[in-house]
Amino acid sequence: MKIKKNIAVSESGFVFDPSTGESFSLNQVGLELVELLKQGEDFDAIKKEILEKYDVDEISFEKYYYDFINSLNQNQLLED
Amino acid sequence: MEKLVFERPFIKKLNSGMPSKFGLKTRMEPITEIDEVSVKELIDKYGSPLFVISEKTIRKTYKSAERAFSTRYPKVQFAWSYKTNYLDAVCRVFHKEGAWAEVVSGFEYEKALRNNNPGDQIIFNGPDKSRKDLELATANGSLIHIDHFDELYALIDLAEKSEKKPKVAIRINMDTGIYPQWDRFGFNYENGEAWDALNRIMLSGNLDLVGLHTHIGTFILSADAYGKAAAKLADLAVSLERKYNHVIKYIDMGGGFASNSNLKGAYLPGSDTVPGIDEYADAISSALINSAIKPDNLPLLILETGRALIDEAGYLLGTVLANKRMADGRRSTILDIGVNILFTAFWYDHNIRPAQPFSEHSEETAIYGPLCMNIDVLREAVDFPPLKKDDRVVINRVGAYNMTQWMQFITMRPNVVMIDEKGGVHIIRRNETIDDLVSLEKLPPHLK
Numbered sequence: 132m133k134i135k136k137n138i139a140v141s142e143s144g145f146v147f148d149p150s151t152g153e154s155f156s157l158n159q160v161g162l163e164l165v166e167l168l169k170q171g172e173d174f175d176a177i178k179k180e181i182l183e184k185y186d187v188d189e190i191s192f193e194k195y196y197y198d199f200i201n202s203l204n205q206n207q208l209l210e211d
Numbered sequence: 212m213e214k215l216v217f218e219r220p221f222i223k224k225l226n227s228g229m230p231s232k233f234g235l236k237t238r239m240e241p242i243t244e245i246d247e248v249s250v251k252e253l254i255d256k257y258g259s260p261l262f263v264i265s266e267k268t269i270r271k272t273y274k275s276a277e278r279a280f281s282t283r284y285p286k287v288q289f290a291w292s293y294k295t296n297y298l299d300a301v302c303r304v305f306h307k308e309g310a311w312a313e314v315v316s317g318f319e320y321e322k323a324l325r326n327n328n329p330g331d332q333i334i335f336n337g338p339d340k341s342r343k344d345l346e347l348a349t350a351n352g353s354l355i356h357i358d359h360f361d362e363l364y365a366l367i368d369l370a371e372k373s374e375k376k377p378k379v380a381i382r383i384n385m386d387t388g389i390y391p392q393w394d395r396f397g398f399n400y401e402n403g404e405a406w407d408a409l410n411r412i413m414l415s416g417n418l419d420l421v422g423l424h425t426h427i428g429t430f431i432l433s434a435d436a437y438g439k440a441a442a443k444l445a446d447l448a449v450s451l452e453r454k455y456n457h458v459i460k461y462i463d464m465g466g467g468f469a470s471n472s473n474l475k476g477a478y479l480p481g482s483d484t485v486p487g488i489d490e491y492a493d494a495i496s497s498a499l500i501n502s503a504i505k506p507d508n509l510p511l512l513i514l515e516t517g518r519a520l521i522d523e524a525g526y527l528l529g530t531v532l533a534n535k536r537m538a539d540g541r542r543s544t545i546l547d548i549g550v551n552i553l554f555t556a557f558w559y560d561h562n563i564r565p566a567q568p569f570s571e572h573s574e575e576t577a578i579y580g581p582l583c584m585n586i587d588v589l590r591e592a593v594d595f596p597p598l599k600k601d602d603r604v605v606i607n608r609v610g611a612y613n614m615t616q617w618m619q620f621i622t623m624r625p626n627v628v629m630i631d632e633k634g635g636v637h638i639i640r641r642n643e644t645i646d647d648l649v650s651l652e653k654l655p656p657h658l659k
């Protein structure tokens with residue numbers, strides 16, 4: 132599972148996908164995850180990073196992470 | 212280092228500035244406190260879900276309604292519609308503000324007596340009054356509003372045997388240009404039935420006809436309809452004076468003013484479409500003052516306003532139980548608030564707001580209650596920020612009809628607290644326990 136490399140992500144959480152012409156907005160945590168995914172980090176590295184920075188427990192994070200991945204997939208932002 | 216607040220990660224497709232089906236986006240604000248009491252602390256202390264009533268809001272709403280009428284008409288009296296919310300503490304706030312009681316059953320009548328209302332300040336409405344109810348109301352000098360001929364004849368019979376003359380009015384239904392016309396209660400104006408009933412009362416000689424009553428419906432969005440109704444009642448009052456030289460003491464216009472809640476199917480929020488109390492007051496007062504009733508005989512104007520006086524003062528606090536994606540990818544959020552305690556979810560698109568700050572992102576969400584029943588839907592589709600399990604929500608404008616029409620179904624009914632004017636919090640109805648409920652049941656011996 133990888134995020135599309137050609138998408139443009141702005142600092143404010145604005146996402147543009149040149150292959151479909153669609154644009155999206157991310158909230159703060161979503162933005163952070165997309166950036167980590169773009170850097171090619173794996174789940175464990177991302178989890179470590181987020182748990183250090185945010186007030187969230189491991190199980191909750193895992194739940195919301197996979198739900199978020201799901202919605203990236205639905206929006207065709209993942210590579211096949 | 213202090214950790215940052217974690218919001219569920221979230222992505223939303225942008226639709227090039229087109230208004231979505233939710234219209235142009237309006238910024239939603241969290242409700243973190245009620246009358247300066249923190250929502251979080253309320254839930255921590257009194258549990259979730261939790262009904263909260265603001266005494267300050269009740270009094271403020273009452274005073275402004277009272278002012279709207281009394282600045283336009285010389286004699287005005289409100290009577291608190293018990294069925295709208297008959298928790299004793301709520302009724303007593305209204306009574307302290309000066310409201311009489313308006314009841315529609317023997318049970319509500321008993322409640323009104325226990326709340327120290329003098330008998331002659333209780334209005335007894337509705338199609339269901341037993342012989343015993345009528346005897347008690349007569350003995351107490353209460354105002355009996357007759358609903359049908361069977362009741363009228365029962366009262367004539369009762370009056371022959373009793374020492375006191377029952378004080379009566381009739382309820383009148385009529386065409387005021389609104390649809391649907393409520394014609395199942397009382398006597399019809401247009402077909403002459405109301406006039407027949409009045410003649411029957413006057414000729415009986417043993418009933419004291421003190422008033423005329425109508426209640427044209429509930430959540431009526433036309434102030435004009437009230438003007439028409441008041442004019443028709445005034446006509447009857449004039450006819451009574453002409454024919455019998457009898458002057459009635461009051462005209463009771465019932466309830467039915469809309470609150471600011473959003474009625475299902477309406478395009479605009481309630482606050483944009485609902486007439487203000489001043490408009491209703493204007494329509495009614497003008498119709499009475501401009502009628503052919505002689506100025507010296509202007510009757511007391513009684514109002515049985517329910518919803519519009521209490522909706523705003525009630526809040527329902529709850530907690531997110533879970534989030535889910537549905538088969539089509541749509542998000543759903545499950546709350547611990549079900550339609551069993553939020554009965555008005557069937558009529559209103561309730562305004563559900565987070566109780567903690569959140570980002571500006573939002574997503575189409577279905578909001579469900581906790582019941583394992585398909586009907587348990589609070590909002591089919593609403594633009595809602597991403598909440599996490601255990602986040603809190605506040606639903607405002609739930610003061611009317613919920614704390615009376617709620618059901619003990621699947622779960623038990625929660626605490627109801629009132630915040631007094633000084634910010635003190637009081638439980639005014641404690642949460643039900645399993646012992647409360649099973650104490651009403653009995654096992655036949657062979658099942659013990």
Ligand SMILES: Cc1ncc(COP(=O)(O)O)c(C=O)c1O
Pocket residue numbers: 292295313336337426428429430465466467468515516517518519611
């Ligand atoms: C006779 C009567 N009076 C007053 C009310 C209160 O109505 P509302 O809550 O619409 O003001 C009702 C409610 O249906 C009613 O039946």
